[in-house]
Amino acid sequence: MKLLTVASKIQADNILNPYLNIFEKEDLIIEKCISKCGDFYLIDYGLDKNNNKKNRDLKDMFKHCIAEGIADIIIDKYQENIIDRLLSYNLYYFDKEERDKIKTNTIEYLKKDEFVNTEGITYKISKRARVLKSVIGFFEENDSINLEGFINFRLKYYLEAIEDAIDKNIEDYFAEKEYKEFIKILQYFVDIQEPKREIVHIIFKNSRYKLIDEKRLAINNELIEELSQELSEIDINYDDLLISSLITIAPKKIVIHIDNISNNNDIINIIKNIFQNKVTVCEGCDLCLSDLSHPFKGY
Template identity: 35%
Template sequence: MLSVGVKENESQIKDIFNKYDFGNNIEIKEEKIDDRFFLTFHSKGGKEDFYSIISLFISEIIIEYYLKEIILRDVFMKCNNFSKDEKIEIVQIAYKNLCNENEFIKEKELIFKEVNDYISINDLLIVDGFVSFRLKSMDKIINEIIKKSIDEFSAVKEYREFINILQYFIDIQEPKIDLINVVILDDEYKLYDKENNLIDNDFFSDIISELSDDGINEDDIFISSIITIAPQRLIIHVNEENKDKEIVDILQSVFIDKVKFCKGCNLCNIKVPLNKEK
């Protein structure tokens, strides 16, 4: 027998409870005592499966109603280098990742292990008391989740600032050309004018010569080249396999309503010969 007591809203706990298939080998009794809701589990089968499924259930309660609350509190109390809106975004990233079964796997496994170890030798677990006094890895788990969420937020923030800088350069420049076609072939990029003539790379020699080789890759030079031209319109010719490339996202974010995707044209028909060019 194992009794699990929670101080949270009964209906919310039942929402989690209803997601689990406890099987026919576990009898469950519900009871309300004072301000706590209790679920008492009786095993009619193997102990290993019994403890595993109950541990998963308790772990989800801890993550959903206790971990989230502590993350919110710690971010707002300890992350003083961020604005209120930034703190909210960090918390949202943490919540999103907690709901993703592929994120924070080690942290979730730690919670599961400690819960499983505890209920294997105890027949009563009060969740809020367990979290406050028994969950030894809690501080480490919280710190790791917040750190990863801050890192992810910082990367997003840097990307936004990068896009804003590129948009600024576009806004202050006079368009030098009406239209350019961007053809993306795997790891090779080509630019064509509106007449489908290849734009010679020498066109960009002035700006490229000013760029240091350190930290500048082909994507950087290609984007800089397009920014230098500052076209009024941009048509991107790319197959579905390459549509998720970072460079495509950047061009869409910078040029916004100036960008269109080609759905098939004569220029697209010469993609294979272009790929063989050396």
């Protein structure tokens, strides 16, 4: 009795074998014939005529086991092939190193984002569970499956999820590239500036900050005030003002004092990237515990 035919461009036999172990444990013999037709490998599964089980129940159980294997093949094997194909088509003008980086980031993103919204339903379902459901539904009406055709015509939602992941990671790649170029420009400005302070201490409290020098004098000189007035005329935020102030001062060393690093992680990373080995984060001192309302003596 014929059970199922699986056609694919990859050799799926060894991958699917472990999903059929349950039949060996029940001493049920599943016959298979492997052949090749053009680019496709064909696996014809059949039921040994000597078994005494109900054929219909056995066939349904067999299809469910194979469906489990096919779902994993699609997620583990075909997903990377699909990403390669889409990147080659859409990013042909990128060099190999750029495509490889976007590919790696996309794969990692898809691993983290394991859930997709179901159509017309607000809750989420895992990608594998939805692919498995699609395969099982297909087997209810078919005794053969072409994996490439099934993916292209029955898993459009899955292809769209991969395309969305690629688009996001292309955007992230360009954003990261622009960020690195921007940081290089700021580093250049720092390098050509004459240092106006030996040390600048930055005291962060509740997303606010205060700058003091090595003598613990508040840095509120006319230069910073003038810069603040200039920047207030354009759309610039509090963090931008801090970065601009530090570049203007161009200190030889920066010490960061902070009560909660997670609240200011982005701005701290930017400061580190611009000033690099000039930056240290204090592990705890009286300045870390100080109140910004404390009257540091200014110029």
